[in-house]
Amino acid sequence: MAALAVGERIEVRGRAPELAVHVRAWCRAQGHGYDWPYVLRGGAEGARLRGAEVAGGPRVVAERPPATWGLAARGAVVEAGGPAFPFALDEKQAVWTDAAAGIYRQAVANQWDPATAVDWDEPFDLPEDVEAAVVQVMTYLIENENAALVVPARFLGQIHPHFREVVGVLAVQVADEARHVEVFTRRAELRGGPLGLSTAGGQASLLTLLEEPDFALAHFLLSVLGEGTFLSLLSFLERFAPDPVTRRITHLALADEARHVAFGMAHLESVLAADPGLRGRLATAVRRRHDALAHTAGLNAEVFDALVILAAGSFEPDDIAQGFARVQALEADMDEGRRRRLAKLGFAQAEAAELAELHTRNFM
Ligand SMILES: [Fe+2]
Ligand SMILES: [Fe+2]
Numbered sequence: 068m069a070a071l072a073v074g075e076r077i078e079v080r081g082r083a084p085e086l087a088v089h090v091r092a093w094c095r096a097q098g099h100g101y102d103w104p105y106v107l108r109g110g111a112e113g114a115r116l117r118g119a120e121v122a123g124g125p126r127v128v129a130e131r132p133p134a135t136w137g138l139a140a141r142g143a144v145v146e147a148g149g150p151a152f153p154f155a156l157d158e159k160q161a162v163w164t165d166a167a168a169g170i171y172r173q174a175v176a177n178q179w180d181p182a183t184a185v186d187w188d189e190p191f192d193l194p195e196d197v198e199a200a201v202v203q204v205m206t207y208l209i210e211n212e213n214a215a216l217v218v219p220a221r222f223l224g225q226i227h228p229h230f231r232e233v234v235g236v237l238a239v240q241v242a243d244e245a246r247h248v249e250v251f252t253r254r255a256e257l258r259g260g261p262l263g264l265s266t267a268g269g270q271a272s273l274l275t276l277l278e279e280p281d282f283a284l285a286h287f288l289l290s291v292l293g294e295g296t297f298l299s300l301l302s303f304l305e306r307f308a309p310d311p312v313t314r315r316i317t318h319l320a321l322a323d324e325a326r327h328v329a330f331g332m333a334h335l336e337s338v339l340a341a342d343p344g345l346r347g348r349l350a351t352a353v354r355r356r357h358d359a360l361a362h363t364a365g366l367n368a369e370v371f372d373a374l375v376i377l378a379a380g381s382f383e384p385d386d387i388a389q390g391f392a393r394v395q396a397l398e399a400d401m402d403e404g405r406r407r408r409l410a411k412l413g414f415a416q417a418e419a420a421e422l423a424e425l426h427t428r429n430f431m
Contacts, residue, residue: 068099071108079104118147123229130159132229141229154227156282160341166333167232174239174326179319181250187257191310196382200373201313203263204304205255207370209248210265211297211431214273215327216244218289222282236330243323250316257312263373268364272429275356283338283345284352290331292353293431294324295408299401300430307377307393328408335412346413350422357425365428401430 071077079090091101100107122136122143123129129136134151156162193201219237226234255262276293279285301321308314339345371394376382378397379390405423410416 068106068108073108073110074100076100076102076105076107079106119144120147121145128159128163129229131157132227136227136229138228141231152227155225156222157227157229159230161282161338162226162230162233162334164233164330164333164337166330166337167230167236170326170330170333171232171235171239174236174243177322177326178239178242179246181246181253184319185250185253185312185315187253187312189311191312193258193309197309197376198258198260199263200376201309202255202258202260203369203373204377205251206263206265207269207367207373208251209255210269210273211293211429212244212247212251214276214431215289215294216241216248218276218279218285219244221277222285225282233334240327240330243327247320247323250319254312254316264367264369266364266367266369268360269367269370269429271363272360272365272427273431275359275427276431279352281348281352283335284348286331287335287349288352288356289431290327291335291408291412292405292426294327294331295404296401296426296430297324298328299397299404303374303393303397303400304377307380309377309380332408332411339413343413349412350414350418353422353425356427360427360429366430 068077079086083089087103090106091103093099094101094106094109097109099109120133120136122139122141122145123132124142128141134153134157135149136145137149137152139145220241223234223237223241226237228234276285276289279288298321301317301324304317305314305321308317335345335349374394374397375387375390377390378393379386402423405426406416406419409419409422414422
C-alpha cells in the first residue's frame, strides 16, 4: 500500500473464508477504499499521526516539555490524546546544564565494585581507641551519606524524563551514595565493635536538607556547600587513615564526591546565568538554615574528637596537640573551599565569606 498513490488499487487474494469481511473492516479503520477484491489507497493513512507532536529531537532539548510527552523518548513522535504526567520539574532553565551528558558518561565509566575495589581482608591492627575513633567517624559518615542519597532521590522522580542526562546523573549519584553507605558500614562493622553515636544536632542539620522543597536550593545546600565541604573531610580522612581499608574507601568516595560537586556547580551556574535573582534566594537559604540550627550543638563532639585522634596517630600529648591543629586546619580548608565555590557562583567576596561561615557546623 505504501508504494501506491492515493486512489490506486491493489488486489487482495487469500483463502480465509471471512477475508472480505475482515479486509473491509480494516479498510474502514485505516481510511482506505474497499471495492472487493480491491483495496483503494485512501488519503487518510497517517491519520493517527494527525495532531501528533515530535518530542524535541535527540539533540533538541525543549524549554518546557509538555506533560503529555510524558515518558516518551526525546525525539519520539507522540500520538495525541495520551495521558499527562505531572512532572513538577519541567523547565529546562531550572534543571538543565550542558555539562550533564559529559558528567553522566564520566560517572558511568568510573563506577567501582565494593567487593573488588577494596581489599577487605588486608591485615592491620589498631589500638582499641583508634579503632573506636574510626568507627565513630564511619557512623557519622553513614548518616550523611544517607542524606546525600535521599535528597537527589526525592527530586529524581519529579524531573521530566525529557531531561534524561540530568536524570541519569542523579540516578548514578544515588547509586554512588548507596555504595558509600555500604563501604562505610562494612568498615564500621569490620572488627565487630559497636557503632558510634548519632547526635540530635547532626540529624537536625540533615533534616533541614531533606526538607528543602526547591531543587536549586536543595542542590546548592547539598552538593555545593555540603558535599563541597566533604571533599576536604574525605581527603583529610584518606591522608590520616590509620588503616588501609579506611584509606581506600575514603579515596574511592572522594572521587565520586568530586563529581557530585562538579555537577552541583554546573547546574547552579546554568540556573544562575538564566535567573540571577536566584543568587539572593541561595543566600537566604543559607541564613535560614543557619537560624534553624542555631539552637543545636553543631558537629558531634565525638566526631570532632575522633578526627583529632586520627590526625594525632597516638595519645601522646604532643601528638594530640598536633592532631588538634590539623583538625583546625581542616576546618579552615573547608571554609576556604566554600568561599571559593561561592565566589565562582558569582557571590562577592564579603558575602561569600559570610555565607561560608554560616554553613552548618555538621559539615554536610
Ligand atoms: Fe557520598
Ligand atoms: Fe555525594
